[in-house]
Amino acid sequence: MKRVLFVDDDEAILELYHQVFSREGYDVKTCLTMDEAREHLARFPVDAVVLDIRLAEGLGLALLREIKAKTPKLPVILSTAYARYQDDFSSWLADAYVVKSADLGELRSALRRTLGEGP
Numbered sequence: 001m002k003r004v005l006f007v008d009d010d011e012a013i014l015e016l017y018h019q020v021f022s023r024e025g026y027d028v029k030t031c032l033t034m035d036e037a038r039e040h041l042a043r044f045p046v047d048a049v050v051l052d053i054r055l056a057e058g059l060g061l062a063l064l065r066e067i068k069a070k071t072p073k074l075p076v077i078l079s080t081a082y083a084r085y086q087d088d089f090s091s092w093l094a095d096a097y098v099v100k101s102a103d104l105g106e107l108r109s110a111l112r113r114t115l116g117e118g119p
Contacts, residue, residue, distance in 0.1 A: 002115055003027040003045065007037040007060065008052040008079070013100075017050070020104055021111075032056075034063045041067065046074070048114055050107070051094075053080040068093045075114035079107060 004026045006017045014030040022028045029046065031037040034057055037049075049067060051060045064076055077096040096110035112118055 001025060001027045002047040002117075003029060004048045004050060004111065005029045005031065005037065005040060005046045006050045007031045007034070007055070007063070008050075009033065009054075009056040010052075013052075016104075024108070026111075034058065034060065037063060038066070041071075048075040048077065048111060050077045050079050050111065053078055064093055077107070077110050077114060 002025075004021060006014055006021075006028065008014050008017075008030075009032055011032065014032070018028045018030055029040060029044070031040055034055055037051075040046075041049075051064060051067075053060045060078070060080075064078065067074055067076055075095040076093070077098060078094040079098045079100055081100045095114045098107045098110050101107075
């Protein structure tokens with residue numbers, strides 16, 4: 001079972017991700033802050049990270065840079081409501097960039113691709 005860490009400052013979104021992706025067979029872990037995510041990543045292995053860009057305490061791009069510096073092969077998917085960050089050089093470190101939507105199809109596909117589970 002692949003373990004996926006979702007980092008978002010919106011509890012409702014995290015609950016949605018937990019429900020949907022757990023049903024799809026993933027071991028879902030969630031964090032509301034970058035500090036929680038750092039702590040989780042330091043203590044537990046994960047197979048992928050889904051990271052919101054705009055978090056309450058700052059930009060998730062800083063966490064993306066940290067993750068890629070420590071574990072360059074760990075897949076990170078940026079998930080955001082703001083398409084404008086696609087042009088930020090830091091976002092290019094991500095393995096995928098998904099604009100949030102009520103339809104989780106794009107995120108689902110990006111997660112499968114980054115985990116090598118198909119298209």
